[in-house]
Amino acid sequence: MPKLDDARRAEALEALAGWTHEAGPDAIAKSFRFADFSEAFAFMTRVALEAEKADHHPEWTNVWNRVDIRLTTHSAGGLTDKDMALARKIEAIGGGN
Secondary structure (H helix, E strand, O other): OOOOOHHHHHHHHHOOOOOEEEOOOOEEEEEEEOOOHHHHHHHHHHHHHHHHHHOOOOEEEEEOOEEEEEEOEHHHOEOOHHHHHHHHHHHHHHOOO
């Protein structure tokens, strides 16, 4: 799968509120906050199921009510359409966080 060029990445990011580009690893990232650990963990569980279906897995961390997610396609050496598709699914699950 080819990496996204700058124009395609910018276009895709316009539709993903709160996601930012990280140039060093050529990734996109977002931090999600929830009411408590249980809600954060439930979110991670739903994302994990979608990631497994897509065979594309996020880099993430969780501390209490916060989940930080970074997406990149390691095999392509940067961002691809797979990352943008998973980010859209995460947004749908996150419900505006």
